[in-house]
Amino acid sequence: MAGLEMEDLKFHNIINNTLRSSPTTHTVTNPRTESALWPCPIASPADFEDAVSSANRAFKTWKLTTLSERQTLLTKLASHLESHLSLLSQILALESGKSLLLSELDVRGAIAQCLHYADPTNALSDHIQFEDSSVKIIATHVPLGVVAAICPWNFPLILSNLKVVSSLVTGNRVIVKPSPFTPYAVLKWIELVAAEEILPLGVLQVLNGGADLGQQMTLHPGIAKVSFTGTIAVGKAVMAACAKTLKKVTLELAGNDACIVCADADLPKAVKSVAGGAFFNAGQVCVATKRVYVHESVYEEFARRLVEEVRGSYTVVEDASVPSVFGPVSNKVQFETVKRIVEDCKRGGYEIVTGGEVRESGKEEEKKGFWLEPTIVKGPPEDSMLVREEQFGPILPVLSWSDEDDVISRSNLANAGLGASVYSSDLAQAERIARRLDAGSVWINQAERPHMGAYFSGFKDSGFGGEMGKQGLLSYSYTQSIHFAK
Structure with a gap:
């Protein structure tokens, strides 16, 4: 600088x-x-x-x-x-x-x-x-x-x-x-x-x-x-x-975007893509992956791989001149919002498998910035703050599913109408799920990134x-x- x-x-x-x-x-x-x-x-x-x-x-x-x-x-x-x-x-x-x-x-x-x-x-x-x-x-x-x-x-x-x-x-x-x-x-x-x-x-x-x-x-x-x-x-x-x-x-x-990972997803590719969708710009993207629903048959392996990917690729880098796609929360108001969600997860005893630490400011002359480690929470309740509200920050819930109708119902929250993503090797299955999601844009086997040539709009409250x-x-x-x- x-x-x-x-x-x-x-x-x-x-x-x-x-x-x-x-x-x-x-x-x-x-x-x-x-x-x-x-x-x-x-x-x-x-x-x-x-x-x-x-x-x-x-x-x-x-x-x-x-x-x-x-x-x-x-x-x-x-x-x-x-x-x-x-x-x-x-x-x-x-x-x-x-x-x-x-x-x-x-x-x-x-x-x-x-x-x-x-x-x-x-x-x-x-x-x-x-x-x-x-x-x-x-x-x-x-x-x-x-x-x-x-x-x-x-x-x-x-x-x-x-x-x-x-x-x-x-x-x-x-x-x-x-x-x-x-x-x-x-x-x-x-x-x-x-x-x-x-x-x-x-x-x-x-x-x-x-x-x-x-x-x-x-x-x-x-x-x-x-x-x-x-x-x-x-x-x-x-x-x-x-x-x-x-x-x-x-x-x-708001876009409390859901991501659905099917049993037949290419896990190495899906994990890398989901991590980018969730933690690019510290999750401060309108169509960032905000909730991940993973089929129960691959849930544990996906979660393990996701933690490894996030720990290796999304870390706090204080020097802005060093190339990085992860940074601090952009302002004090949003920082406090994300902190409340982290604190709610801790009070609820939810399983935080990586991250969860907030770098607090010290004295006036020792201020350190609005930093929160990339955080992954396994299996929080559907009625938890982390799942129901759009976090717009670097904390991600990873949930399990077994029935397609059930996961679509859980995905289609009123505030989840901006975007969604589906990962499956069966493109017919992925498209079938995509067409049932109440979201203005759905991405298949890729992270959510709007394209200038495509109409971008929100359903329902989005x-x-x-x-x-x-x-x-x-x-x-x-x-x-x-x-x-x-």
Whole structure:
């Protein structure tokens, strides 16, 4: 991290391509060390009103741009991100606790998103919906207006940029609200875009703030759509607030993802894949493997192999410059949540077969970061906190099953509708199980990793609407039907 000192960087809200400071700031803590980072400006209600006004003024001309023109700008955004890869990766590593390796993957993921939607085959285009001897009906896609992107902290740039590129390629303007736990890289990225004047005034803006700013976004009549990624409870509040002005809304919410390992699974491959699905980024992934159900005939062998894999491949590495896919819990609030789950397992006497130790902070000058060892718990009860709630951290329950109907019923919790995975050598069996799981995405013989070309959505409590793929762009557009008489 040499060369990146706290005093070297300043951060601003970006409104109408100009830097906006604030007398009110907050400071984020480095999750690896618990040391304070940079002062970060908190947007005022006046800042928000200015951003909305600027975005709506931009609508008059931006909505007239062609798809080709917008895609050219996405290509420029990709090049811009590439040129600032090192700086943004270092900022991300400091604010999120990720290693530089994972932080660079975050930036490169954003670059890939820009290039994906810059490809004409991946964007919405006019098409004939119906035609007969009397009529031809064309579907065309019209931008909604101003999109408010309310973003999470686990992948700050990827998950913000997904909402940005989806908005831009469909002709919308977007105001980004990064998570107050990880505001820095997103603020700096949009500042750099503004400095280069890549986009017209008011098309892309960013405001840092907390729940009050998010609430303003959901209620303001000048916002046409809210795209929110976060918890179920907050998602319900967002949806209720958006209903007051009939805003369009997309919600990606909790995913207590189930993984089903069948008796005939290739155990060496399955174990390695499940470990990655569960402990990549310390389990802080929306579709991370959160619960593993293993057929009773291979349960003990699977559990033994999984412990060996996790002990060998997922360890605490304090130096962020050392390549690692495992890191600390990203913030104090989530750290306390995962600690409560670990403590509940210990109180319940559940079998913790590896991990379970929390590295507590000492005195103020001896702070050590939000570290929790990768933890595996064998056979906790179905009604335990660890099984019923989404842990979003490095602790994993491994449970046994014998009957297919029973394991599907146990897998299909209301908060488990985002993703799932199935491991079996019998692909017909794997697909049969996959089709019975109440999840928006199911992966067979692989860890859960969303693909930009596939629609990504949550069932039940895990979301409303979806993003990615061509279908995801429909939620950023009105579809207009134009009828031609013959």
